[in-house]
Amino acid sequence: MKFEVLILGNSSATPMFERHPTAQIINFNEQIFLIDCGEGTQMQLHRYGVKSNKISHIFISHLHGDHYLGLVGLLSSMNLHGRFSDLHLYGPEPLIDIINIQLKYSETYLQYNLIFHPTNTNEEEFIFQNNTISVKSFPLKHRVPTTGFRFDEAPRNASIIRERIVNMNIPTVFLQQLKRGVDCVDIDGTVYKASELTKPAPPSRSYAYCSDTRAFESYLSSVQNVDLIYHESTFLHEMVDRAIETFHSTSLEAAQVAKQVGAKKLLLGHYSARYRDLSPLLAEAKLEFDNTELSLEGNWYNV
Template sequence: MKFEVLILGNSSATPIFERHPTAQIINFNEQIFLVDCGEGTQMQLSRFGIKSNKISHIFISHLHGDHYLGLVGLLSSMNLHGRYSDLHLYGPAPLIEIINLQLKYSETTLQYNLIFHPTNSEAEELIFENNSIRVTAFPLKHRVPTTGFRFDEIQRPRALIRERIEHLNMPTVFFSRLKRGMDCVDLDGTVYRAEELTKPAPVPRSYAYCSDTRAFDAYVSSIQGVDLLYHESTFMHDMIGRAIDTLHSTSLEAAQVAKQVGAKRLLLGHYSARYRELIPLLEEAQLEFVNVELSLEGKWYKV
């Protein structure tokens, strides 16, 4: 089952060095989610072959422009492209006022339902769940109310071992019980053991997105044991004073967080415009955490 992340933008504050403000696509088994929507996101979607009308949910971490200024344009283009399916939007409560004001003065009426879900920057909360994935928002520490997002695959049922059951005269109603790990007994007393007739499902995967934030202890529990962690790394550690003043993190701090929470892999991102070359940020993070990569625009990362 597909679970991967496409980087559309990895720059902080402004587009520079052919890098764009923050935006990411998450493809979970062809469910398409957009995380943040900085300036230029529409063009990046087109560039990398993502049809905007396939996006079902949009998650906005906070109301600094480099994370949401592409949103109204994207919503308008979806309308022009004939969207009629519902679109769910998650973000800080004032976001809907911003959208409505711009739609009002452009005299735009959306032909689809835009369903807004305000996020809570004070406490962790489950904000979306279906039968295959759940999304949790959790507080981060930045200059405005900000949340991160964690995407967790829901445990799939065990798989039937076809070659072991095809010769058994087993009631088909037992199949779902066996896949849930439950043994079954038919009317003549025959026992069908789940452990013998099924195999375990793959271990559920997880992705966490830590937008602009100081590295601090409060969100550690929300990202514990994550398979792939994206953590902002605006500065190198020689700029720690600037990171503290602006409530951002350094690449070294991102690596320390990944190590602390037991993440399997770390993606760096949200690079300051002062860095044309990014390898030094990678090398600094690798001093603390081995399995780390730079997030690069146009690249898919498997979870």
């Protein structure tokens, strides 16, 4: 089952060196989610072959422009492209006022339902859940109210041992029950034991998105044991005073967070425009947490 992240933008504050403001796509088994929507996001979607009208949910971390100024344009383009399906939007409570006033004065009337869900910037909460995936928001520590987001795959079913099924001529109607661990009995009284006909389910996967924030203990419990964590790494640690002043993190601090929470892999991002060459950021993080990569625009990363 597909679970992957596409980086659309990874720059902080301003576009620079062909890097765009923050935005990324989550593809979970063809359910398409957008996290943040900086300027140029819809152009990046087009560039990397993602149809905007396939996006079902949009998550906005906070109201600094490099994380949401592309949103109204994207919503308008979806309208022009004939969207009729509901679109769910999650973000700080004032976001809906910003959107409504721009739609009002441009006399834009959406043909689809825009369903707004205000996020809680004070405590962790589940904001979306279906049979296959759940999403929770959690507070971060930035200059304005900000949340991160964690995506958790639902528990997966066991895998059928195909050769045993074929050899025993088990009715196909029993297969889904066996995958769920339920023993089955046919009309002749033959018992088919799930424990003998299935392999254990693979572990569920998880992805955490830590937007603009100081590296701080308050959110560590929300991202424990995550498979892949994206953590902002705006500065090298030699600029930690600037990071503290602006409520950002250094690449070394991002690596320390990944190590503390037991993450399997770290993606760096939200790079300051002062860095054309990103390799020093990667080298610094690897000193603390070896399984680190730079997030690069246009790249898909498996969770």
